[in-house]
Amino acid sequence: MKLMHTKLPEFIKKMKEAAIKGKIPKDIEIKGLENLTSAKMQSLRTGRIEHAVSEIAVKKNVEKLEINVIPRVPETMHTVIVKGLDKDGKCMSAVLEVINILHPTEEAYLLDCDDVDDRRPKIGLH
């Protein structure tokens, strides 16, 4: 089961549903997935994140929720495809390059929060 994956739209829908499960439905904003159009999300963690959303949603001092999806590893390596297209949109020539991108780690998103429960497994585990 742990190797199954959830469709991206389904993941987003699940989080929104988890946020309204308490007595008072709460808004949730999901940031960090805007650039993805087609993605499969790890099912095992999808369930755990749904659970985390519902846990936070029922807290009395919480008015609204936010999910930030950020790279676990703060330097990500990306392939860059430089394409030249003809008038019909057909790729006539291309160059493959690479670029590494640095990202802030989770501390940058939690500067004002002291109550952080880190449930992530060590890097390399699922």
Place this chain on the structure above:
Amino acid sequence: MNILKFKLIPQSKDEKIGITIPLNIAFVELADIKACDITAREAVKLIADSIDGPVGINVIDMDCVTTTSDGIMTEGTVVLMAAGDRGKINPDFGILEMEEIPYSEELIREEPHLKQWVMYPGKRLFRGPNPKKKLIPVHNVVITGRAGNNNSATEMMNIVTMEEILLPILGQLEIIKGGNVVVGNTGEVISVGIGMTIAEKFGRIFPTRQYKAGDTAHSSGEYAQTLKRNIPIIAADKAIIAKQTIKALQFGMIPGKDIGCSPLILSIAKAMGFKIDFDNITDRAYEELSSVGITKEWLQEEIIALTADEVIAQADTIVPGINNPRKFRASEITVLKEIEI
């Protein structure tokens, strides 16, 4: 009770300094850490905890040697780099030690610029980290929150504001020694020069001997001069840079062969009439050098060679690089901080 001393350049847009300092920058000597009977890792955690914001932290051992990116050996090196943010240090990516490079004949054969080591007897050598000791193969960087400390502690950045500062090693050592620094914008010449690296295992930038002396790691033609052009920099006074470079040249290091072909090295070599290995400098390196006015023809012009003292005295005009430079005593841009332990 022990007192841990360190020097801090506070995050600022200080008009006196004239550049944006994008995050707090802390320098601590390993000897001062040892005097407190704590480890370097414990020390950087204490320093991060004392600063309410993003901070890059460099632990410097003045009893060791290192090399500049273009291959000039110098006394004093970073042995550990860290990044912190509001008291936190990321447990996976926030701290990294540099790797000691043990002496061997094979090493000297592979990296001829290390012949300079004989001028520093008994000194241990450190440059960059061992990639096998990193959790995953990120480049030589540590990151916590907004703070990034990369290229083995010679560039620091605020990843949220995206502002950055260059901290060449000779400038850091001047800060530790309370010497003289130049502050300004990196400019086109140093932007090109940064790419003129030498082949080093566990180097400050590259973990393998990927680019040899005479070549350019940038390999981006006329664009190389723009890569770091506008980024603030704190460098050593040019007289200090000239003195250290002349020491390597007088020892017998040949630009383009043993040491890099950066505009800085080539300009000093030309002024003093030292041999340059023109044939070993690649076309793509010449292309980048030409973009900042360092052509083969200019380098080969007949000149009356200057003495070392004359070059050092005229370093501000002979050594190219840094736009809008301002000179400071290191003590004018740093604050001495103390932590009770």
